[in-house]
Amino acid sequence: MNYDAIIIGGGAAGLFCAITAGKRGKKVLVIEHNQEVGRKIIISGGGRCNFTNLNVTAENFISQNPHFCKSALAGFTPQDFIELVRRYKIAYYEKTLGQLFCRESSRQIVDMLLTECSKAKVQIMTGCSVTGVSCNGDYQVETNQGTFSAAKLIVACGGLSFPKIGATGFGYDIARQFGLKIVETRPSLVALVMEGKAYTPLAGVTMEVIASSGEQSFRENIVFTHRGMSGPAVLQISNYWRAGDPVSFHLTPETDVVKHLTANRASRKNLNNVLAEIMPQRFAAAFAEREFDNKPLYQMNDREFDQLIEKLNGWQVKFSTTEGYDRAEVTLGGVSTNELSSKTMESKKVAGLFFVGEVVDVTGWLGGYNFQWAWASGFAAGNAI
Ligand SMILES: Cc1cc2nc3c(=O)[nH]c(=O)nc-3n(C[C@H](O)[C@H](O)[C@H](O)COP(=O)(O)OP(=O)(O)OC[C@H]3O[C@@H](n4cnc5c(N)ncnc54)[C@H](O)[C@@H]3O)c2cc1C
Known part of the structure; x- marks a missing residue:
């Protein structure tokens, strides 16, 4: 025909x-x-x-x-x-x-x-x-x-x-x-697989971040998965991410971190408790333990305190791969x-x-x-x- x-x-x-x-x-x-x-x-x-x-x-x-x-x-x-x-x-x-x-x-x-x-x-x-x-x-x-x-x-x-x-x-x-x-x-608009397993117990935890790769930034939610991260911010970044590139996460876009931490500079509370006031409790616990041994702020020297601020403003995460075409939207x-x-x-x-x-x-x-x-x-x- x-x-x-x-x-x-x-x-x-x-x-x-x-x-x-x-x-x-x-x-x-x-x-x-x-x-x-x-x-x-x-x-x-x-x-x-x-x-x-x-x-x-x-x-x-x-x-x-x-x-x-x-x-x-x-x-x-x-x-x-x-x-x-x-x-x-x-x-x-x-x-x-x-x-x-x-x-x-x-x-x-x-x-x-x-x-x-x-x-x-x-x-x-x-x-x-x-x-x-x-x-x-x-x-x-x-x-x-x-x-x-x-x-x-x-x-x-x-x-x-x-x-x-x-x-x-x-x-x-x-x-x-x-x-x-x-x-x-x-594959793109796809979840990313994290290097290492340190954050896999957080599967299901959601938080708003600013995710950046190269020049591109997206302020949306991330969701931790059993192998890494998903959620709109990560899917958006996956369009720009190339294997080997780190992705940077501003973890507290709603909060003035310097102000919050300075107010708690002499606090005897463990770091996870100070952070839990500005981010999900489960993430605060894993992040404080993994990145800073959960030290109370008063025990941190100035260099450690500055590093903490730097990490909260730009936590660098390495991803090994994507979840592939089976899970990619595009x-x-x-x-x-x-x-x-x-x-x-x-x-x-x-x-x-x-x-x-x-x-x-x-x-x-x-x-x-x-x-x-x-x-x-x-x-x-x-x-x-
Ligand atoms: C889970 C999921 C959710 C999504 N949600 C959204 C959303 O909400 N908003 C949005 O904008 N985009 C979304 N997307 C992306 C969007 O679906 C695609 O970008 C869009 O469908 C592309 O349209 P297309 O016609 O080019 O391709 P498709 O919609 O993929 O159509 C291609 C068609 O060709 C057929 N085909 C393939 N090979 C052959 C062949 N050899 N012979 C005959 N037929 C063939 C396929 O069966 C298919 O029906 C989503 C994608 C996925 C996977």
Whole structure:
């Protein structure tokens, strides 16, 4: 069968691209190997899909070319997606920092996209595995349900994170097959594994910090895990962290540490008790014991006192690795933006071949940015095919 466009991958970017092209009268086929589309949307945001962010700028994205995402993000804004959500009367709320979540269920977003697909006469094949792609003028897509052809091929296969719900490296394989460069991929928005086991008994402890790696800082919560740390501050930092880099944590962003410790300078209380007044008790105990033998402040000399202040303002932690693609929300890297038009997402070398969404080397912060990139890049390609 012949289509104007075949889209491989029925996730956020693929569906949005299909809707956009279908509304323009294009005959579009979406091929999804899972039994249902949008599985990542369904599990996202703890089942409530953080579908966009009110404060989207290019600074919220990581890419070898930080300017690449600007055109698509300007062409389809968070407000545009919010209008669609409102039209479908999906209740939503701002959780924090501009992050918009469904009040009820992320399924509402998938249902909305499916209704839009049906209005735009998009054909969707689920449980359909692509076995090969070739091009002889038109694109031939071989699947377990037959061969389909189209003038345009849109690769919307996503990244490598969460393979248990269908993620594959197929999009990168197609890019390589057609000679496009891939920026090295790595798991991101992911928990980090600490070197050593000193803090593992703290699993479950949460505290607000400012986490920094290089130039980037995030003031959010961390959560200790059995192997290291997670929580929004660590997930955000994981976008910037490279193996070997230390991460620095300002442990008491709410408190003037110098004032608090100076007021307790002559105190006979053990350090853990002084610290427990400004941070979670369990963390205070482990930190005081591990880093300062839990010495009372009055026994510390000036050098030790200064070191304590320095550590509270910038505790350096070494992480050995990440929890990997099985637990990562996104994949950093991907199809090089040098290969693509930022206006249309079409390959500069191979006419009619497009890449949208997470498969491209554009990765957002935690907080709805990755879906906004999926909608926006899908929209850009959908208008160009
Ligand atoms: C647990 C979790 C929670 C998340 N929460 C949020 C959130 O709240 N907000 C946010 O902005 N981002 C969130 N993300 C990230 C977000 O889900 C992704 O960035 C986004 O889904 C990317 O969209 P995409 O369409 O490019 O890829 P995907 O949504 O991954 O879609 C790709 C599709 O292609 C299909 N596919 C893959 N290979 C093949 C193949 N060979 N043949 C056919 N089909 C194939 C896959 O099955 C999948 O359906 C979360 C991610 C995870 C894992």
